[in-house]
Amino acid sequence: MTVLEVQSLRKSFGAVQAVKDISFSVEAGEIFTIIGPNGAGKTTTLEMIEGLVHPDGGRISYGGLSWDKDAEEIKKMIGVQPQSEAMFDLLTPQENLELFASFYEKPMSVIEIMDMVNLTEHRNKKVRVLSGGQRQRLAIGLAMVGDPQILFLDEPTTGLDPQARRNIWDIVRALKEMGKTTILTTHYMDEAEKLSDRVCIVDAGQVVAMDTPAALIGRLTKEREVRMTFLDGVSAALDMEQFAQGQTSVARIERTGKGLKLWTFKPEDALHALFGFTKERGYRVDQVSIREMSLEDVFISYTGKEWRD
Amino acid sequence: MSTMKQFRKMFLANLTMTLREKQAWFWGIFFPVILMVIFMVIFSGGSDDDFKVKVAAVADQSHEGSRMMLEQLKQIPVFDWVEEGFMTREDAETLVKEDEVAAAIVLPSAAGDTSLSLILNKEHEQNSTSMAVISMLNEYVQQANMMAAGVKPVFTLNVESVSAGSDDLKYQDFLLTGMIALSIAQGGLFGMVDMVEMRRKGLIKRLRMTPARMGLFGLSDMLMRLVFAIFQIILLSLIGVYGFGATLHIDLISLIIIFLIGALSFNAIGYFFSSFSKTTEAYMGIANITSFLMMFLSGVFFPIESMPGWLQPVSQVLPLTYFVSGLRDGMVYATGFMNGAFWLGIGVLTLWGCFAFMLGSLLYRNRSIAAR
Numbered sequence: 001m002t003v004l005e006v007q008s009l010r011k012s013f014g015a016v017q018a019v020k021d022i023s024f025s026v027e028a029g030e031i032f033t034i035i036g037p038n039g040a041g042k043t044t045t046l047e048m049i050e051g052l053v054h055p056d057g058g059r060i061s062y063g064g065l066s067w068d069k070d071a072e073e074i075k076k077m078i079g080v081q082p083q084s085e086a087m088f089d090l091l092t093p094q095e096n097l098e099l100f101a102s103f104y105e106k107p108m109s110v111i112e113i114m115d116m117v118n119l120t121e122h123r124n125k126k127v128r129v130l131s132g133g134q135r136q137r138l139a140i141g142l143a144m145v146g147d148p149q150i151l152f153l154d155e156p157t158t159g160l161d162p163q164a165r166r167n168i169w170d171i172v173r174a175l176k177e178m179g180k181t182t183i184l185t186t187h188y189m190d191e192a193e194k195l196s197d198r199v200c201i202v203d204a205g206q207v208v209a210m211d212t213p214a215a216l217i218g219r220l221t222k223e224r225e226v227r228m229t230f231l232d233g234v235s236a237a238l239d240m241e242q243f244a245q246g247q248t249s250v251a252r253i254e255r256t257g258k259g260l261k262l263w264t265f266k267p268e269d270a271l272h273a274l275f276g277f278t279k280e281r282g283y284r285v286d287q288v289s290i291r292e293m294s295l296e297d298v299f300i301s302y303t304g305k306e307w308r309d
Numbered sequence: 310m311s312t313m314k315q316f317r318k319m320f321l322a323n324l325t326m327t328l329r330e331k332q333a334w335f336w337g338i339f340f341p342v343i344l345m346v347i348f349m350v351i352f353s354g355g356s357d358d359d360f361k362v363k364v365a366a367v368a369d370q371s372h373e374g375s376r377m378m379l380e381q382l383k384q385i386p387v388f389d390w391v392e393e394g395f396m397t398r399e400d401a402e403t404l405v406k407e408d409e410v411a412a413a414i415v416l417p418s419a420a421g422d423t424s425l426s427l428i429l430n431k432e433h434e435q436n437s438t439s440m441a442v443i444s445m446l447n448e449y450v451q452q453a454n455m456m457a458a459g460v461k462p463v464f465t466l467n468v469e470s471v472s473a474g475s476d477d478l479k480y481q482d483f484l485l486t487g488m489i490a491l492s493i494a495q496g497g498l499f500g501m502v503d504m505v506e507m508r509r510k511g512l513i514k515r516l517r518m519t520p521a522r523m524g525l526f527g528l529s530d531m532l533m534r535l536v537f538a539i540f541q542i543i544l545l546s547l548i549g550v551y552g553f554g555a556t557l558h559i560d561l562i563s564l565i566i567i568f569l570i571g572a573l574s575f576n577a578i579g580y581f582f583s584s585f586s587k588t589t590e591a592y593m594g595i596a597n598i599t600s601f602l603m604m605f606l607s608g609v610f611f612p613i614e615s616m617p618g619w620l621q622p623v624s625q626v627l628p629l630t631y632f633v634s635g636l637r638d639g640m641v642y643a644t645g646f647m648n649g650a651f652w653l654g655i656g657v658l659t660l661w662g663c664f665a666f667m668l669g670s671l672l673y674r675n676r677s678i679a680a681r
Contacts, residue, residue, distance in 0.1 A: 076520050082514070086511040086515035090325070090330060091326060146519065
């Protein structure tokens with residue numbers, strides 16, 4: 001079932017065309033991630049979908065409901081965790097949650113939410129003194145409090161330490177288990193790869209690729225990178241370099257000292273030949289690896305931009 | 310009902326935040342109390358009844374006539390004599406120079422001598438204490454002359470003060486009501502800094518993404534401010550009445566009317582400031598300048614009539630002028646609400662409030678967002 005459909009969304013700010021043409025649809029219960037370089041139009045797209053910015057053109061439909069006619073209905077269906085730390089600093093997490101709960105007809109239990117976002121032991125501290133990770137968890141809790149069908153989490157892990165990031169991943173996975181639909185933006189590729197059911201890559205105001213992380217990676221070129229180092233030093237590496245150059249399965253080679261990097265379209269054949277050679281010469285291999293393709297490579301290949309955390 | 314529940318939660322949240330905000334305590338409670346106490350002590354403490362002037366009597370050679378004069382002078386209750394008898398001129402001059410006494414009165418030193426002299430400190434020659442001593446001595450000399458000539462005075466002067474309200478209006482009452490008006494006005498002018506902070510943090514946007522009713526949120530905030538202002542009135546009144554002997558004659562209906570209109574108007578002005586201030590610092594700057602100017606030009610501490618004539622028209626347009634005077638009508642003069650001046654004040658305040666609110670709303674709307 002499609003819960004959100006976005007068609008040909010457009011938005012300009014003066015001469016700057018922030019969003020040129022963005023269309024996608026989100027199915028119930030999935031984690032849908034939007035990634036893109038800075039200035040790609042992610043935030044503007046999200047703000048249009050959340051009803052904060054009026055689009056210049058295009059259509060946003062929540063199962064037939066639109067912002068123009070059914071704003072109040074949509075507000076009850078969605079829960080938003082914005083990038084800014086929009087909460088009351090002088091209130092405690094519990095007081096913030098209870099206040100937000102009073103806005104909805106059928107809110108979730110505040111006690112349950114505090115348990116889920118792991119804030120029960122901090123419930124009586126003022127928000128002002130909470131850590132960044134605790135505040136992010138509260139922001140997610142505030143987005144959940146109305147028991148929405150669709151949650152928007154805008155860069156929920158930016159600036160957090162690895163442990164705090166993992167805590168938030170757990171919450172996102174728990175939301176999926178509850179049957180919620182989550183629309184996520186993130187700065188971290190590994191996060192998008194691990195959490196998302198589908199990823200939508202946005203660049204220069206347009207969708208450049210959209211699929212499951214595995215399918216996106218699968219679409220990349222099949223050339224793989226193999227790395228080898230030798231215990232026998234530079235002479236072994238030099239010898240191996242000469243041998244590899246004669247192999248048809250190896251596309252190109254780079255050598256630095258006793259380390260070798262080679263690229264191949266047929267990693268099985270190449271490795272077979274290379275290890276045959278080392279056995280024949282009696283060279284001892286120190287390390288060998290084949291680099292896995294990641295979403296980061298997908299991102300670079302589609303946007304032509306280096307990813308910066 | 311869910312609207313009531315929502316309103317109650319919003320009100321409690323606003324109240325909790327205000328009580329936890331140190332700034333609100335300082336500017337809303339401590340600052341007006343301290344300011345009032347300082348002004349009360351400086352301008353009303355020890356004036357009226359117990360006005361005393363320290364003086365010394367000088368006579369080079371004491372004789373019957375000068376002793377008699379001293380006895381008569383001692384009947385004047387204002388004079389506080391440093392010594393029972395006479396002292397030498399040198400000693401008395403030293404006392405005057407060192408400000409130990411305000412004046413030394415030199416009495417005739419021989420039987421035929423009829424002149425009295427007064428020694429004053431040059432630095433204080435023109436101040437009110439010196440003036441008082443001079444006029445009292447003049448009065449004494451005139452009476453003595455008439456007695457000597459055997460003339461009965463034809464005219465006498467009785468001084469009475471009158472005011473529009475009750476006859477026991479004191480400076481304490483004037484200052485107390487001025488301070489109450491000032492602190493309520495400042496509550497409005499400074500209080501809307503929350504709006505700037507909420508907008509900066511994206512909280513207003515955030516609330517608009519929920520089904521929360523923003524109008525209800527504004528209303529709950531307003532009600533909380535009114536409750537806080539009532540607390541200020543009670544606290545300042547208690548300190549004024551029990552600490553400094555102020556007397557209040559409260560006319561409840563006019564007090565409630567002027568309180569509501571005034572508090573709402575000044576909050577509207579604060580709201581207007583918040584609509585164009587990008588940072589809390591900018592907001593506080595504007596609020597400070599405004600409140601500082603109004604504080605001295607609106608008859609809070611001194612009557613407007615005591616200001617230079619060219620400045621008075623400025624006072625006539627400031628909202629605080631009308632709030633202060635309306636509040637005095639309701640709290641000390643008890644003139645009731647059946648008079649034109651009171652309603653003129655209400656009108657000016659309402660005009661200020663509506664204008665500020667509309668302008669503020671317009672500026673907010675210009676940067677508004679799609680979701681209503």
